[in-house]
Amino acid sequence: MARLSHNPRAICNCTGFHQKTIDKNSFVESKCSDEATLAGTNQHVITFSFYSKPESVRATKKRYFDGILPNLKVMKKIYPGWIMRVHTNASYTPEVCDLVCADEKLFFCDIRGLQRFAPHVESVDPMLWRSIPMGDPTVKIFASRDLDSRLSQREKDAVDQWEDSGYPIHGMRDHPLHLTEIMGGMWGADNYKLCLDVAQEINFHMMQRVWKQRSLNDQQILSHVVYGQHKNKILTHDSYTCNVYNDSIPFPTKRPQSKEYVQRIVVIGSDPTALDKMCPVACRPSYGQNWDYC
Numbered sequence: 001m002a003r004l005s006h007n008p009r010a011i012c013n014c015t016g017f018h019q020k021t022i023d024k025n026s027f028v029e030s031k032c033s034d035e036a037t038l039a040g041t042n043q044h045v046i047t048f049s050f051y052s053k054p055e056s057v058r059a060t061k062k063r064y065f066d067g068i069l070p071n072l073k074v075m076k077k078i079y080p081g082w083i084m085r086v087h088t089n090a091s092y093t094p095e096v097c098d099l100v101c102a103d104e105k106l107f108f109c110d111i112r113g114l115q116r117f118a119p120h121v122e123s124v125d126p127m128l129w130r131s132i133p134m135g136d137p138t139v140k141i142f143a144s145r146d147l148d149s150r151l152s153q154r155e156k157d158a159v160d161q162w163e164d165s166g167y168p169i170h171g172m173r174d175h176p177l178h179l180t181e182i183m184g185g186m187w188g189a190d191n192y193k194l195c196l197d198v199a200q201e202i203n204f205h206m207m208q209r210v211w212k213q214r215s216l217n218d219q220q221i222l223s224h225v226v227y228g229q230h231k232n233k234i235l236t237h238d239s240y241t242c243n244v245y246n247d248s249i250p251f252p253t254k255r256p257q258s259k260e261y262v263q264r265i266v267v268i269g270s271d272p273t274a275l276d277k278m279c280p281v282a283c284r285p286s287y288g289q290n291w292d293y294c
Helices: 058-065 068-076 094-100 126-131 153-165 196-207 218-233
Strands: 042-052 083-088 106-110 141-144 169-173 187-191 236-237
Touching: 042 068, 042 126, 068 083, 068 218, 083 126, 094 106, 106 141, 126 196, 126 218, 153 169, 153 236, 218 236
Parallel strands: 042 083, 042 141, 083 106, 169 236
Antiparallel strands: 141 187, 169 187
């Protein structure tokens, strides 16, 4: 097999993984690693960014690092059949290798080996790395999420409704402060419904160095490239700003607790963004008009 990118499991000398073989005549390259390629096509992927900055304090690094296994555990429960990809520039320390070797559903994508697919990948906002599955021919559906949050049944219910809708792109806004067209850790797409050529074109435009030169963050780039060009292809679930973004629909299920919301940051102590505001009646489903916290 031709070398596609770094192979983290091989670098970490992982053992015990039984990967299926593939027909070389129908070989399709993953934009992650040889190991992810061997998982075949039609993959359903939860995708994250994990990056190391010299100026990052250890507590911040640890908050994201420690989100990998808890999210993997939840994913295996509520997203059966899905896999996790972590896009990273982390060094292969013993601590990182323990994660690389932890589970057959967990794939590390070393961005240092992905320049062939995205030449400027190391020059863009690292939060955009989690969008690399856009246009990956091995990936049918991907969902971009945050490591400092936790996956939830509420979001999965919304994803299920989106999958049934026919729309190729999905977005969510679930808090009064979710005030942008596409939240970086609350969106996803179906590459096959969107058409791979279109998905690859979107990915190409997202991964351009010019965005960093213009000091735009990942959400601003998504607003330009995804929402700005493909608004009519997006289904968005919105519980608070449906009057601002009038192309959205309510979440299909009531939040389990009034202060819980999709993309809630997991912190020790009080949460400065805890939900304490009832959602507008207009943002509630017809069958849940009495859901104060819809």
